Amino acid sequence: MCEEAEFSQPAKTQWYDRKNYVFVEFCVEDSKDVSVKIxxxxxxxxxxxxxNTDLYNNIELYSKVDPNDSRHKRSDRSITLFMRKVEGKRAWPRLTKDKSKFAWLVVDFDNWRDWFNDDEQMIDMEHYANMLKDLKDAEKPPTMDDLDFETTVISCTPAELTTTFNGKDETLKGFNVILEDTLLFPEGGGQPDDRGFINDTPVLRVTRRGAEAVHFVQSPLEPLSKVQLKIDWERRFDHMQQHSGQHLLSALAESMFGFQTTSWEMGRQRSSIELDTTSMSSEQVEALEKATNEKIREHIPVNVRVISVDDPEMQQIESQDLPDDHAGPIRIIDIVGIDANMCCGTHVSNLSHLQVIKLLGTEKGKKKKTNLFFLVGNRVLKYAEKSLTVEKALTSLLKNGPAQHVEAVERLQKSAKLLQKNNQNLLRDLALLTAKTFKNDANKGKLFILHRKEGDNEFMNIIANEISTEVVLLFLTVGDEKGAGLFLLVGQVNAVEALGPKVAEILDGKGAGKQGRYQGRASKMSNRRKVEALLQRYVQMLDTKEE
Structure with missing residues (x-):
């Protein structure tokens, strides 16, 4: 690569050579009317x-690039370029120092990183990933679908991962892998970790250990081997949208109302921020939503800067304390003119990538604080799609338009309450009639058993109160015969204490007893006939003793 220049403006420059791309980043302080043509x-x-001195520079490239798939981005202090190689997977040679040439481009050779030399460390992937995001047009979201990234396995050690599946903890056996560089973000800063693949092996978890990212996989990888790394871009971009949306919401909530954010959580379906206020009115929620969407429409850049821990700027950055095992420089997420905050997470490069923010409402939080729930970007679209599906279903069921749905449901609720009240009255009358019929039966025995699908606790207790003194044992059940339900065992104290736990065990349920009553819930109402047989044997045993 050679360099030619008519005027000079020295600038410290970084070059990144990848298999299919070349990235260039250089400083252009105190400049204006910047023009870059690839x-x-x-x-x-x-x-x-x-x-107002005009500067012009012409750099001859080593090999052909595709201008249509190349672009640049200007930030406050730098220019970043993205150039797609026409001949992919071919390394460009390392730059050679030539002190005889004086050009505005002053290369920092210690910052050169190529994919071809094994003895060279690869670039910091966090910086690399953010550079990719910054290079995309503000009007459309970035993409990393065709990113071809190769790295080296540093270590692979046996490990276990505990996950929750269908509400139950499950322990997976596998391996913790540390790579020379990584695209995958480890969980931290309120943001979940990335997912992806190392070669064809799924990465199930990425955690941070000091300055290292630990990747959990279920297949071993050979140390020092070269591997291809792919990222689940849909998951990553969703996290970028939610995290940048949180920064914007927190900044505007504080500037508009003085509400500071004390914590935040990125959920799978919705996210929330905890605000240091006892309440937030609906008018404030509406105003905040309107302000955030106005900022999104303004296409405001989101810049990523790196500063040292002892930089004086640290005194002006609003942030929480650094973790005890933090190492290296500090990363600042700067929403230009709105917010600058220390953050390790992944973010969009322009607020327009957020698309839209929808606030879902608030609820009381802990310690007199308020939780504000929100959706950003694609989650809003999915939420709208789901709501539309529900609306269509309700229109079909209620036989009216969306505007009349609430009125129709209110009428149904009133009708259901009236039916429920009438049903309870009928059940009470039926319980009293059942008890009266039994007491008037001249051939009634010492055991009373009854099952009614539509019954409830009140139904069983009315019968028990009316006839418990007439029998030795009374066993009542309500609920679906093939599902779960309720049971009640009433009788002599000694008999109930002995039989109650056995009844609960047979019905695969739980119960409690006191003063001749044992009642509870049953998981397998279909087993009630086994209970009936048990009680019949008990009563027969008593009859035998009396004889």
């Missing part, structure tokens, strides 16, 4: 200095 074999740059 051609097939060269890069043309021009700008004006603070004193």
């Amino acid at each position: 051609e097939k074999f060269r890069l043309i740059f021009s700008c004006k200095t603070a004193d």
Whole structure:
């Protein structure tokens, strides 16, 4: 690669050579009217200095690039370029120092990283991933679907991962893998971890251990081997939208109402921020939603900067304390003109990538605080799609339009309450009639057994109160015969204490007893006939003793 320049403006520059791309990042302080043109074999740059001096530079590229799939982005202090190689998977040679040439482009050779040399460490992937995001147009979300990233396995050790599946904890056996570089974000800062693949092996968890990212997989990988790394981009971009949306919401909630954010949580379906206020009115929620969406429409850049721990700027950054095992520089997420905050998470490069923010409402939080729930971007679209599906179903069921749904449901609720009240009255009358019929039966025995699908606790207790003194044992059950239900065992104290736990065990349920009553819930009402047989044997045993 050679360099030619008519004017000079020295700038410390970083080059990143990947298999299919070349990235260039250089500083252009105190400049204006910046113009970058990427051609097939060269890069043309021009700008004006603070004193209106015109600068022009022409860099001949080593090999052909695709101008249609190349772009650049200007931030406050730098230019970042993304150039797609026409001949992919071919390394460009390392730059060679040539002190005889004086050009505005001053290369920092210690920052050169290529994919071809084994003895060179690869670039910091967190920086690399954010660079990818920053290079995309503000009007459309970024994509990393065609990203071809190769790295080296540093270590692979046996490990276990405990996960929850269908409400039950499950322990998976596998391996903890540490890579030389990674695209995958480890969980932290309120953001869940990424998912992806190492070669064809799924990465099930990524955690942080000091400055290292630990990848859990279920197949071993050979240390020092080269591997391909792929990211679940849909999951990553969703996390970027929610996290950047949280930064925007928190910043505006504080500037508009003085509500500071004390914590936040990114859920699978919705996210929330905890605000240091006892309440938030519906008018404030509406105003905050309107303000955040206005900022999204303004296409405000979101910049990522890195500063040292002892940088004076740290005194001006609103942030929580660093973790005890933090190592290296500090990463600042800067929503230009709105918020600058220390953060380790992944973010969009422009607020327009958030698409839209929807606030779902608030609820009381802990310690006199308020939780505000929200959706960002694609989650809003999915929420709208789901709501539309429900609306169509209700329209079909209620036989009216969406505007009349609430009125129709209110009428149904009133009708259901009236039916429920009438049903309870009928059950009471039926319970009294059942008890009266039994007491008037001249051939009634010492055991009374009854099952009624539509009954409830009150139904069973009315019968028990009316005839418990007439029998030795009374066993009542209500509920679906093939499902779960309720049971009640009433009788002599000694008999109930002995038989109650056995009844609960047979019905696969739980119960409690006191003063001749044992009642509870049954999981398998179909086993009630086994209980009836048990009680019949008990009563027969008593009859035998009396004889």
